[in-house]
Amino acid sequence: MRLNLSTLLLLLGLLGLCAPAVLQARPEVLEADRIVAVVGSDVITLSELRARVQSATAQLQRQNTPLPPQEVLEQQMLERMIIDKAQLQAAHDMGLRVDDQQLEQAIARIAANNKMSLEQFKAALEKDGIPYASFREEIRDEITISRLRDREVDSRLVISDAEIDNFLAQTSAKGQQEEYQIAHILLRAPESASPEQLQKLKTKAENILKRARSGDNFAELAASYSDAPDALQGGNLGWRTLERMPAIFSEATAKLQPNQVSDLLRSPNGFHIIKLLGKRGGEQQADGGVRQTLARHILIRVSEVVSEADARRRLEDLRERLKHGEDFAELARLYSQDGSAVKGGELGWLNPGDTVPEFERAMDALQEGEVSEVIQSPFGFHLIKVEARRTQDLSQEKQRLAARQALRARKMDDAYQDWLRQLRDKTYVEYRLKEE
Numbered sequence: 001m002r003l004n005l006s007t008l009l010l011l012l013g014l015l016g017l018c019a020p021a022v023l024q025a026r027p028e029v030l031e032a033d034r035i036v037a038v039v040g041s042d043v044i045t046l047s048e049l050r051a052r053v054q055s056a057t058a059q060l061q062r063q064n065t066p067l068p069p070q071e072v073l074e075q076q077m078l079e080r081m082i083i084d085k086a087q088l089q090a091a092h093d094m095g096l097r098v099d100d101q102q103l104e105q106a107i108a109r110i111a112a113n114n115k116m117s118l119e120q121f122k123a124a125l126e127k128d129g130i131p132y133a134s135f136r137e138e139i140r141d142e143i144t145i146s147r148l149r150d151r152e153v154d155s156r157l158v159i160s161d162a163e164i165d166n167f168l169a170q171t172s173a174k175g176q177q178e179e180y181q182i183a184h185i186l187l188r189a190p191e192s193a194s195p196e197q198l199q200k201l202k203t204k205a206e207n208i209l210k211r212a213r214s215g216d217n218f219a220e221l222a223a224s225y226s227d228a229p230d231a232l233q234g235g236n237l238g239w240r241t242l243e244r245m246p247a248i249f250s251e252a253t254a255k256l257q258p259n260q261v262s263d264l265l266r267s268p269n270g271f272h273i274i275k276l277l278g279k280r281g282g283e284q285q286a287d288g289g290v291r292q293t294l295a296r297h298i299l300i301r302v303s304e305v306v307s308e309a310d311a312r313r314r315l316e317d318l319r320e321r322l323k324h325g326e327d328f329a330e331l332a333r334l335y336s337q338d339g340s341a342v343k344g345g346e347l348g349w350l351n352p353g354d355t356v357p358e359f360e361r362a363m364d365a366l367q368e369g370e371v372s373e374v375i376q377s378p379f380g381f382h383l384i385k386v387e388a389r390r391t392q393d394l395s396q397e398k399q400r401l402a403a404r405q406a407l408r409a410r411k412m413d414d415a416y417q418d419w420l421r422q423l424r425d426k427t428y429v430e431y432r433l434k435e436e
Helices: 005-014 020-032 046-062 070-093 100-113 118-127 132-152 161-174 195-213 218-225 247-253 308-323 328-335 339-343 357-364 396-426
Strands: 035-039 042-045 178-188 236-241 265-267 270-281 290-300 346-350 375-377 380-392 429-431
Touching: 035 046, 035 070, 042 046, 042 070, 046 070, 070 132, 070 218, 070 396, 100 118, 100 132, 100 328, 118 132, 161 396, 178 195, 178 218, 178 247, 178 396, 195 218, 195 270, 236 270, 247 265, 247 270, 290 308, 290 328, 290 339, 290 357, 308 328, 308 380, 328 339, 339 346, 346 380, 357 375, 357 380
Parallel strands: none
Antiparallel strands: 035 042, 035 429, 178 236, 178 270, 265 270, 290 346, 290 380, 375 380
């Protein structure tokens, strides 16, 4: 006969081997450590789930997104944690790991980007109720999953010369390109779903579509129901040309006007709903030349430990230092919180539409050599410096490179979602969230 922990503690108490005070304290501990899901060889506890829900709630509040009902957000977050656990187990099985030295270096960079020593950063986390040990392991998991995706999905995408030729022929015929800002909701279908399962999922998707068309907040619906990684960003996919979207998205988007919602879309990954948030024209010149900008930036992200006011203040301080002759590239290396930091904040030659609208408007208003005021974008707060401008007649080689990048962007999301669906289907999952 197997004894669960609570029964064992009771027996020990009756035998005088466990103090009454301990027995009284254990139910709360047991509740927090209750298993809410078994994922392969790992488990998710109630305390882990509550911590993730709390973090997601804070993120949605910062974005001014209406909060879904608590039970809905809890179920959504549990599904995301299951996917994360499945990926981490796959990474472990493949021998992918982030050692302590690599992890400490990454955290040290995060602390430096926040203008703190490591001890100050730890104290700031604890002050905000984030245990350092938990934060440390979350960063390790993020790096591990990123490496797994690169190995299993991104690096295996193949773009043929024939695809590039066809892409260039189509875009040349269309001439000036428009860009579309879209948001989407994905209801993922299991790979081996039965007709009954698919019908149930379709009915659920149709109900969500009806709510979206009736005026319900699309970002809230995405946060509540979407299985896509961007759900907590309201499903926002940013600005893209039709050529940079999966074919099923581009065909639906081309028929929409801003704020319209698509019909229900079906792909091998499940059911999709698209909303067109905005639309803008390209800026390609009549002679075929493209106005490009060589720019640098310094980015400070808003986070649990960095408020909007803190981020703005840090950049104002850096702008003052630039006025007194300090080098923009050197400050970017020290303080910018994105991948361009190692290159002194250099973003390369940017075409119209390569950046988000807020960033592009501020950049376009600058003269060569000028530094912007502090500006805000969905990524955080920026200082921007324009190094140079040019009108470029893209060579054939660069056109083909741009076409390859666009085709990769079109395929990448679908490939990742397909891989996640297969991984999820072959992972053993046992739900215990609703157990009493």
